[in-house]
Amino acid sequence: MKKKGDYLLKIFDIGISLTTEKDPNKLLEMILKESREITHADAGTLYIRKNDKLHFKIIQNQTLNIFQGENGESIDLPPLNIEGDSVSAYVARTKKTLNISNIYEESDSYLEGPKKYDKMTGYKTESMLVIPLIDREYVVIGVMLLINAKTPEGKIVPFLKYYERVIAYYASQVAMYISNMNYLEEIHALFNSFVEVMVKAIDKRTRYNANHTKNIVVFLQKFLPYINNITHGELASQYFNRDRTEEIVMAAWLHDIGKLAIPLNIMDKPTRLAEKYEVVIKRIHLEKLQVKIYMLEGKINNEEYRSRTDFLDEVEKIIEICNSPNKYIDDELLKKLENLYKYEPIGDEKRLLLDDEYEYIIVRRGTLTDKERKIMQDHVIFTKEMLNRIPFTEKLKHVNMWASMHHEFLDGSGYPEGVDIKSIPFEVRILTMLDIFEALVSADRPYKKPMERKEAIGVLKSMAKDGKLDKTLVLEFEKSEVWMLEVGDQKSDVGSYEGRGEL
Template sequence: MPESTAPDKAPDDQGVNTADYAKLIEIGIALSAERDHHRLLENILLEAKTLCNADGGTLYLCGHMVEHEGEDVFEAEADGKFLKFEIMRTDSLGIAKGGTTGEDIPFPPISVYDVETGEANHKNVASHVAVSGKTVNIPDVYEATEFDFTGPRKFDESTGYRSKSFLNVPLKNHSGEIIGVLQLLNAQGKNGESIPFSAQIVPLIEALASQAAVAVDNQMLIEAQARLMDSFIQLIAGAIDAKSPYTGGHCARVPELAQMLATAAVNADHGELSDFTLDEAGFRELHLASWLHDCGKVVTPEYVVDKATKLETINDRIHEVRMRFEIQKRELEIAYWKQVADGGDRDALKVELDAKLDQIDDDYAFVAECNVGGEFMAPEKVERLKQIAQGTWTRTLDDRIGISHEELRRKEVKPAKAIPAQEFLLADRAEHLFHRDGTFEAPNSEQFGFDMAVPEHLFNRGEIYNLSIARGTLTNEDRYIIQNHIVQTIVMLGQLPFPKHLRKIPEYAGAHHETLIGTGYPRKLSKKDMSVPARIMALADVFEALTAADRPYKKPKTLSDSIKILSFMVKDQHIDPDLFRLLLESGIYKDYAERFLKPEQIDEVDISKYLGA
């Protein structure tokens, strides 16, 4: 608390010095400025003790017991059913527990209401004050009969102390709800003897309690809002992870790794990171950004993110393609029997038929192999695919009935064929092209600085086009939609009215797919454009993805393989080399692995290969 500037004490007509009122104002200003919860509670009790020259005291907060991870945890709340010991002081015994001392208070919370009957607990003076909302001034606990003071008497027996006067004052918030109780013990006389608390000092302590209640209530409201914000953010992140089995616990693990890296960076005493600092608000900013970094995935279709084969959309269209080959085979068999019926050479025709059927089987097997993706699709394979596509089958039914209006609109770009119609086994048809309608766009590119190549079409579901994908299963259109999640993240977070100390959240969250040389997305940033927390996000995102063991589409990588891949990304200037070195030198890679990797993933890593040692 600041040093008092109050005038010399002069008794007024209430028996309280005017200096005490000045001190009360000074205390109120200091309490309202205190942001640390424990220091605030501690200062309330210490200043109250000073005002009335008390030897000791206790500050209780009201709340509820809630179950968390199988344990009962106290949660502060106005008009709660329990009073929790927050701060305890007894100067003459040298007792100082709770608050900034780091010493736990060994006493359980006091029940404000009887657990079995639900009736108010008026036996305990503190719980009585919490229920009644009235101050209670006890001159001598050994002469008091209206409350049960068994506890203080046992304390006296074990310590040799003499509990005498108790002053219990409720802490009421602006709504008149009780948020806690201030209990002062043993007012001290001029000669150090314990005396009753004077009636004149009670209004002053009540005024202090009122100021204290406002300060505590404001903090409780802020903390409640923070808890709500954290829970809501984690709910969104959990929903994104649950939306696709391919992301698993990604959104929960990235914050853990980012926190570890940021802490190590702050503690770095050499290299480029030695000047990096991050205060408590900065750590929270990075923590929330880590949880929110993939929030844009909420708009990304699962069938694009989870595209396991080249022809897959909501369903895998390889089944439709296979039926065309089946039809082609039946048509050949029908033609064979017609030729036999017309007197053709049965044996010669059968040899010819079997050869054609074998070729169809081989062609379909090749198409099916192309659909899986994987290895590089060489030009000669693409050429064979186009030749197979020229095969035909006969359609005898109208393909423009029983379909959606949107698909019909795309088909009507070209006139309908007369049936029966010859159709190709594979084709890139007009209805496979989805024109852009604003969906998955990068809005306000100038405002946000987006720099992404936008494909001509929203979707291109052409069969030959998709089966000819050189690597993997994604088309340029698919890849743009997936990459667009970071655009949506930036736009979504950019619309939120973050307070000043959280305004860098969009920057941190929106940079995890950028590189150091302007080849990333969505802004093509370079190292000079990215803060250290933003670069931490990029490394955390990649390392989590490499080591993740809950991706159903890939075998979990070992720790050494993941570090090796990261080293390649460092050489390509995609990942910050100083942070990569920090990851290794600090041992974070091992600490993270022990917490989140499967035992079979954790192997020895020779970090000297990457540190030049």
């Protein structure tokens, strides 16, 4: 038998583990194991209280060779009702320790459960030490059940009073740890809820962003395990453990939070003229009517009438064509739009195409002007500013940087900082690639048709060849076939990518 001092040293060691072990599942498993060793118990169960029920967290039985709950695995047993007739529920209700020498010499109803268990399994339960885990607010947050103290010769004996006091002290430390763990879980859940609300706010704010963030997270969560299984090549050294995975996934969820600060008329701009299209067409129609009136009144001759009418008919069609986000404005169209801009109406209108409308319609590709594109690109700056206000924990300290860099390219041509390959972390390279891919194949973008997925992979490879994306990463993404996943409301329709200078 070990000396009492040896047990105290073990408890001190366990106390150190309570502050250093990061994995709560490993720690709870160790807590029950060490408690059994201190008391020479053959078996034990650790319950965690949630919503007035005692949930099985760890089960250990040396004789039956049963060890459940290791590494956080769930135990397929129904939780015990606090108001139920079980010994653990009784201890949870009364907040009193039970030290029972032999359950078969007792007639309490709450001991019927262990007796039935013995009949089912052939196990023989005799002595029990059941201790409530009480936090600093005197709330029971769990129960530790120890079964069958044994001598070195294997004889079952009652639990010594000394062990009762030692484990009671130990249990108070464990209760404090579990309480802190629950508190951290509540904070974590609260923060995750906040993130979920913010993401939904972005996605609900505009139908054109409805699935973007969610889809990126789905691609990411499927791609990371693939990276972890790479055993050779440049990516063999990259491994995403639980913490690193949580951090990059959080960055993915928050990467577009800055879009909350972008005006909807820019973020939702489906065409070059947007709501001004009808205004321009109405001016052209009024000018046609005015031209006809001038002709009927003899203010212009038939030749001028036909010339103006033909011109107005043509530019009306041109405006309709050029307003489409998928139409590239070549030099020929640009010249015709310039002629419309310079056209001098004979009616009351000073111009058929105002300065801002002309600026909108002559955008070569996409729907946004340079000024609007800059505003749209500023969403990453707003992302950084907003995330700077969040006191991220040490485990999430890179979230802001990774989220706000997802438009940077390896050749330095990205934004907002224009940093190059030396300053772009591996995590950012993944997010950038997935952000571009999702934007290419997305069916909810106002300024383009969804691209066929194989074609989108081709775009990524082309960008990698140009030095903008990580070539090895793009090739592994293609090999992973994660890009073939059907997520959100995406379609696989063939469409040309015209873009608008922003992904």
